[in-house]
Amino acid sequence: MSVAVLADPKIETPVPVARPNTVLSMQGVCKGFGSGVTRNEVLTNINLNVREGEFLAVVGFSGSGKSTFMKLLAGLEKPDSGDLLMNGQPIIGPDPQRGLVFQNYSLLPWLTVRGNIALSVNSVFKTWGKGERRDHVEKFIEMVGLAHAAHRRPHELSGGMRQRVSLARTLAMKPKILLLDEPLSALDAMTRSVLQDEILKIWEEERQTCVMITNDVDEAILVADRIVPLNPGPKASMGPAFTVELDRPRIAAELNHNDKFKGLRNAVTNYLVAVRQKSRDDEAAVSQSPQIELPDLQPRSLTLPRKAILNSTT
Numbered sequence: 145m146s147v148a149v150l151a152d153p154k155i156e157t158p159v160p161v162a163r164p165n166t167v168l169s170m171q172g173v174c175k176g177f178g179s180g181v182t183r184n185e186v187l188t189n190i191n192l193n194v195r196e197g198e199f200l201a202v203v204g205f206s207g208s209g210k211s212t213f214m215k216l217l218a219g220l221e222k223p224d225s226g227d228l229l230m231n232g233q234p235i236i237g238p239d240p241q242r243g244l245v246f247q248n249y250s251l252l253p254w255l256t257v258r259g260n261i262a263l264s265v266n267s268v269f270k271t272w273g274k275g276e277r278r279d280h281v282e283k284f285i286e287m288v289g290l291a292h293a294a295h296r297r298p299h300e301l302s303g304g305m306r307q308r309v310s311l312a313r314t315l316a317m318k319p320k321i322l323l324l325d326e327p328l329s330a331l332d333a334m335t336r337s338v339l340q341d342e343i344l345k346i347w348e349e350e351r352q353t354c355v356m357i358t359n360d361v362d363e364a365i366l367v368a369d370r371i372v373p374l375n376p377g378p379k380a381s382m383g384p385a386f387t388v389e390l391d392r393p394r395i396a397a398e399l400n401h402n403d404k405f406k407g408l409r410n411a412v413t414n415y416l417v418a419v420r421q422k423s424r425d426d427e428a429a430v431s432q433s434p435q436i437e438l439p440d441l442q443p444r445s446l447t448l449p450r451k452a453i454l455n456s457t458t
């Protein structure tokens with residue numbers, strides 16, 4: 145596939161040195177699973193600084209290690225080597241300051257929309273009065289447009305509604321950093337576009353630092369200040385960062401006619417297509433090179449009776 149680059153988007157190489165306003169920092173981070181011959185090196189030498197208030201999108205192909213990357217940031221996985229810091233302090237486990245929204249909503253099935261959100265609010269804001277907590281829960285139910293469904297349980301909701309509850313539940317905990325792991329990937333195009341607008345609106349109001357994983361380049365350009373590709377694994381590494389120089393607020397329908405948008409989309413897509421091709425070529429080269437020498441054996445006919453095979457001398 146060849147795609148013309150219409151504009152010349154600014155490309156910057158990842159800077160391994162943390163800047164003063166860096167809130168999240170990964171320096172030389174490596175992560176793999178298993179041991180011995182079954183060892184799978186997933187991420188290699190990941191260097192990334194996320195600035196305060198920045199919306200960063202990480203794009204990559206399926207299986208490249210995006211969720212592993214996000215679990216490291218969330219503190220759900222530990223790096224094998226390298227430094228993983230939040231405000232200069234090592235990330236050693238999950239923390240309500242880093243709120244994670246998964247692609248599968250993980251709501252408690254026996255609680256209503258209100259109950260699911262209240263559970264998180266009550267666990268984080270223990271010192272608040274009952275009324276204050278209740279108002280806070282209602283504010284976030286309203287924010288994601290679910291006031292009419294606040295009494296329903298997850299099985300009575302559509303996929304898009306469940307995803308909203310999941311988003312509201314995380315936002316209501318007021319995390320300093322919002323980690324979104326493909327939060328919209330399971331949704332249809334219409335619902336996805338509505339929720340993209342909602343995430344953007346909330347982010348523009350709150351200006352939390354936000355890291356979002358997505359496999360959709362258009363979505364990344366719509367929401368992000370910077371886009372960082374995750375090169376295909378195994379041993380996935382970070383590609384060069386693409387700065388999104390588009391004014392906000394951004395309207396998805398208008399962006400399609402914007403030359404800067406089209407140029408950036410082509411540049412990111414071209415990059416991803418090129419690294420995937422290289423990865424496939426590398427894989428093919430490895431599989432073509434003879435690694436195992438097979439013994440020189442003659443096959444025996446299985447049509448012979450069993451006894452004949454056993455007595456055969458050839």
Ligand SMILES: Nc1ncnc2c1ncn2[C@@H]1O[C@H](COP(=O)(O)OP(=O)(O)OP(=O)(O)O)[C@@H](O)[C@H]1O
Pocket residue numbers: 177178184186204205206207208209210211212213
């Ligand atoms: N806990 C684990 N134990 C062993 N292997 C794992 C574990 N978690 C992830 N992996 C492996 O790491 C690789 C990357 O997985 P990961 O889920 O991070 O990719 P991804 O880019 O998020 O994929 P997708 O887009 O399909 O969700 C895969 O080969 C997966 O099998």
